[in-house]
Structures are given as structure tokens and as C-alpha cells.
Amino acid sequence: MVNIWGGTRNHLSNSLVKKTRRALIEIRGIYRFRGDFPGKYPSSIKYRLRENRAGYLAAFGQRHAYLTYLQVKRVEGTNTGVIPNPENSKGELVVTTLGAGPAIEMYGLCLALNEDSQRLQKLRLNLIDKEGEWSSSRHTVFEKVLKDTFPKLEIVPTEIDADLTTDCVSKLAGYYDKLAATQILLIYNVLNEIHVRHAAAVWKNINFILKACDRPVLILVMEPSVPKARARVEWLRRQLAQSSDVILDVPEEEFVFDTEPTRIELEGTGDGLNDRLFDQPLDGRRPALQQTVKRTHLACVVRPRSPVPAEQVQRQLASLEAKRGPTGRFKKRPFPQQTFWDSFPEWVKDSLGKE
Ligand SMILES: C[S@@+](CC[C@H](N)C(=O)[O-])C[C@H]1O[C@@H](n2cnc3c(N)ncnc32)[C@H](O)[C@@H]1O
Secondary structure: OOOOOOOOOOOHHHHHHHHHHHHHHHHHHHHHHHHOOOOOOOOOOOOOOOOHHHHHHHHEEEEEHHHHHHHHHHHHHHOHHHHHHHHHHEEEEEEEEEEEOOOHHHHHHHHHOOOOOOOOOOEEEEEEEEOOHHHHHHHHHHHHHHHHOOOOOOEEEEEEOOOOOOOOOHHHHHHHHHHOOOOOOEOOHHHHHOOOOHHHHHHHHHHHHHOOOOOEEEEEEEEEOOOHHHHHHHHHHHHHHHHEEEEEEEHHHHEEEHHHHOOOOOOOOOOOOHHHHHHOOOOOOOOOOEEEEEEEEEEEEOOOOOOOOHHHHHHHHHHOOEEEEOOOOOOOOOHHHHHHHHHHHHHHHHHHHHH
């Protein structure tokens, strides 16, 4: 958080703590009221503002860091075979995350994979977000939070600047090889910010990534479950029910955190950052440290389509041999004899029979 504010020392001044608390209260209001009180709360969060990025991390960062851990453990308990094993490819794993923000959800994912042994050694990350300002916060997450906990882990990030409510296919195509290698697709706390009227565009973009993938992709979705946010997730749930193998589908779950992992001590101050953000009266408003979050979550696997036999492709190509005639209409071009007979050997018998 000090890093987001551009500070050089390792603790926050009272004025920055105040600003963060104000943003935190506003962000919670935006989530809760979702545009119901336009004068009081805006309908979306402007992450390009520093105070909102700091406020977001203060409100949700620590909880979101652990949600991936909880979900992966749950999926593993249901079906061990579906979690991609980094060992298969020299400890490498490719993860694409939509609405990546600060990418704090990578913490729980790495923890789940490397809890018992150093399975994951190289994490290739495709980070898709419409807000480029998160870049420096991610740097902090990778270089401080992740490096401190997993010193041997190498992270190779690719930032993809894309607004998922628009047709991003040509932009995503520019990263085709990286996206096609995706093994885990994370959709964490982002649909909640996208109105359901954009569902078709968002699906087109997701579907492009899934179709590009040349190996099974584990999709992990985790979104707020409050009634107002539900429609924003339900359309995806329905789509995935049709086009994937659903492993785990939980309409609502309350995750309870004990206070210990959510405490952040600041070096050399004896003061916990949480105490300063949540417990001390500073400006008359004292936000509560939420120890529980309610989420709806879903895990499913999309497998690449089985390859079409070469012979079938050849036949289709032969039947598509066409060219434009002088009128501009398509007309059939005579097949070169060899291609035709090669493609349809059974016709030899028929035509000989006719003669
Ligand atoms: C609440 S943050 C979630 C960050 C992170 N995934 C997590 O779980 O903590 C939502 C992120 O989604 C991004 N976002 C919202 N709408 C988007 C859109 N239409 N296209 C791309 N990213 C979007 C925001 O910029 C923000 O970084």
C-alpha cells in the first residue's frame, strides 16, 4: 500500500491512512448499492485513482489473496486430477486472469500448489485488465508478497490491456500463443463489475481464449454472491454448464478468516496496519475489518475439441474449391483430376461401373 501511494518509507502517514479509509468506505458503498444512489455513490470504481487502488487492497486484498487457496483445495478434494500439475512441464504453469487488478489472487494459487513441495517453479501469467494503472501494484505483489513467500518462484507476466465489454478478439489474437497455452483461467471478482448487458461481448472474448487453448483449461470463477450481483455471474454459469465439465458449483458460501493471517505488521512500528486502518478512531469513521466474505464459486474444465481427421479436412477443402465467375457469383471450379480421385477413391468404382 505504501508502494501504491508512491511512498519511500515503509509506513503510511496518518493522512494517507485517512485517505485510504475514506476510499475503502466508498468502495464498499459502491459494491453494496450498485448505482442505487447516484449522487452519493458512483456506479463504478475508478481504479486509475491511487486512493481507490489503495482502498480496494485495504478492503479486500487480504481476503482475495486466500480465496484461490480455498477454492483450489476444495477442487482438489473433489477431483484431484483436474488441477494442472506444474511438474509435467518442468514446474511451469500458465495462468490467465480476467480483471487481474493487483493480481493478489496469485498468492493463494501459489500457496495451494507449493504448500507441500516446490511444485510450481515458473508461473507464466497473462493479466487482462482495462486499467493499466494497476501495473505498479502488481509489481509489488510479485516482487514483495510472492517473492517473500516463494523465493524460488519465477514469475513471467504479460500485461494485456483490454476492456472485456468490447470486442477484444483482434487484440487478444496478438497474444495468441501465450493465451493458447493457458492451463488455468481465473475469473475472480470482475464480473461483479460488469453489467449483464455486456454478457455477449464478454463471452465472445472468453470463448476466443478457450477455443485457442490446445490443452484442458481449468476455469475457476469466484464472485460476490449478494443478490444484486447474482445476474452478473449467472449467465456465465449457464454458458459453462453447456460447454464444459462442471467440477464444483457452489451458489453461495461464506468464507471465514481468523484474524491472524489478516494482520499486517509494519516493520519497526509495533503498529499493525489493520489496527490503523480499521480499529483506531482517526477521522470519526471507523470501518469494520470484515472477517467473512460471501462468494458464489464455480470450477469447471474445458477440453480442446478432438482434432478433425486430415482426410476429412482434405475432402472439405476439395468440395470448397470455388472461384468467382464473371457475374461475381461463386461458381464451381473443375476439380483437378488427381485431387478429386485421391479424395474420393470410392468414386472410381462407381464411374467404372457406369461405363
Ligand atoms: C475487483 S477488481 C478484482 C481484482 C482481482 N481479480 C481480485 O480478485 O482481487 C476488478 C478488476 O476488474 C477490472 N475490470 C472491470 N471491468 C473490466 C472490463 N470491462 N474489462 C477488463 N477489466 C475490467 C478492474 O479494472 C479491476 O482491476
